[in-house]
Amino acid sequence: MDIGKCKKMLLRIAEIGKQNASVPLIQDLFPFHHYFDDDGNIIENHLSENDGLWTRREILTRFLFLQAVLDQGPDILGIRQLLKNVTNNLYKNEIRILHKPLDFFKEFGISVDEILHNHEKIKNLRSEKWAIENKSTANRYNLFMDNSKQVLGYAVYRWGVPLAVPYLLEKDLHKNNEISTEPLVDFLESFISSEIMSREIKDNLRYGLGKAIGDKAAHLFAKWYVHTFKLGKKNQNIAVNYLKTKKRSPKNIEIQQAFNVFLKNSNYGIGHLDDGMIYIGTNFCMNHDVPLCENCPIKEICEGYNNKNELINEYRT
Numbered sequence: 001m002d003i004g005k006c007k008k009m010l011l012r013i014a015e016i017g018k019q020n021a022s023v024p025l026i027q028d029l030f031p032f033h034h035y036f037d038d039d040g041n042i043i044e045n046h047l048s049e050n051d052g053l054w055t056r057r058e059i060l061t062r063f064l065f066l067q068a069v070l071d072q073g074p075d076i077l078g079i080r081q082l083l084k085n086v087t088n089n090l091y092k093n094e095i096r097i098l099h100k101p102l103d104f105f106k107e108f109g110i111s112v113d114e115i116l117h118n119h120e121k122i123k124n125l126r127s128e129k130w131a132i133e134n135k136s137t138a139n140r141y142n143l144f145m146d147n148s149k150q151v152l153g154y155a156v157y158r159w160g161v162p163l164a165v166p167y168l169l170e171k172d173l174h175k176n177n178e179i180s181t182e183p184l185v186d187f188l189e190s191f192i193s194s195e196i197m198s199r200e201i202k203d204n205l206r207y208g209l210g211k212a213i214g215d216k217a218a219h220l221f222a223k224w225y226v227h228t229f230k231l232g233k234k235n236q237n238i239a240v241n242y243l244k245t246k247k248r249s250p251k252n253i254e255i256q257q258a259f260n261v262f263l264k265n266s267n268y269g270i271g272h273l274d275d276g277m278i279y280i281g282t283n284f285c286m287n288h289d290v291p292l293c294e295n296c297p298i299k300e301i302c303e304g305y306n307n308k309n310e311l312i313n314e315y316r317t
Helices: 003-019 056-070 076-092 102-106 108-133 151-175 183-188 194-203 215-228 255-263 270-285
Strands: none
Touching (some): 003 255, 056 076, 056 151, 056 215, 076 108, 102 151, 108 151, 151 183, 194 215, 215 270, 255 270
16 A cells, blocks of 8 residues: 555544544543533543542543553443443442542452442343344353453452552652642653553553553553543643654654654544544454445455455454
C-alpha cells in the first residue's frame, strides 16, 4: 500500500473511531452522579474540587485505572456492566472502594458476593448473544479472565491490585511527611509522555501492575486519561507525546510514528485511531473464521479484502 492510500485508510479509521468511540459510561455510576452535567459531560472546572480526601480528578482516575485492568476480559459490555453494578452496590452499602481502597478488603466477603452475584446475572443476560457472536457456547461465558471460574483470585488480583496502587502511593506520601489530594494523578503525571506513563503503569518496580495488566490495556488507560476524559493537568497532546520515549530522535521513521505524522493537522488524534481500530476489529474483523467483511465500513480500502485475502484467512485480530 502506498503512502497516500495508507494515510487515507488511517484517516478513515480515525473518523470511524470518533463516531463510534467505546467509552465507559461512568456518568451512570453512583459515586460520580454529581461529576457530570445534564448532558453527560464532565464538569471540567470542578475536577480539582475535593470529594472527601481526594479530588474528583483523582477518584475518576482511580476508577478508570480499575476499568482498564478489568476491560481485558472476553466481553467488554459484560465487564463494564459488572464493574458498574458492583461499584454502585458497594457504595450504596457505604463500601467506598475508590475513596477508601481498603474498604474492598475490609468488607471482602461482601465484595466477593457482589462480584459473584452480578456475574451470574450478566451471564444469564448476555451469554447467548455472546456465544453467537463468538462462535462459542453460552456455558463458556466467563468474565473472570485467565479461563478461571474461581472468584477469589479474580477479586484479589484483578480488582485488588489496581485498588492497592493509590493506597500504597498515599502511604508512601505519609511516610515522607508529604500530603497530596491526587496521589495517583501525581504519579501518572510525573512522566514526560503518555507512552512512558503507560509503560510505567505496568513495569514500575514499586507501583507497577505487572501481569495484572497487558500492554494494550495500559495504553487504553492512557488514552482514556489523556484523550477521552481529558483528566491530565498538563494538557498533554497524546498525538504529539504518545511515543516520546527516546532522548534523541531516531534516524529512520518508525511505523508507530508514521501514525502521528498522518494524523497531524487533521481533525483526529491517536485516540480516535485507536477507537476506530477497536470498533472495526470487534464488530467486523472479530476473532474467528467468519469475519463480517461485507459489512465493514473500510472494505473499499482494505488490502486484505480487496487484494490479499490471506491477511484475513491466516491471521486473527
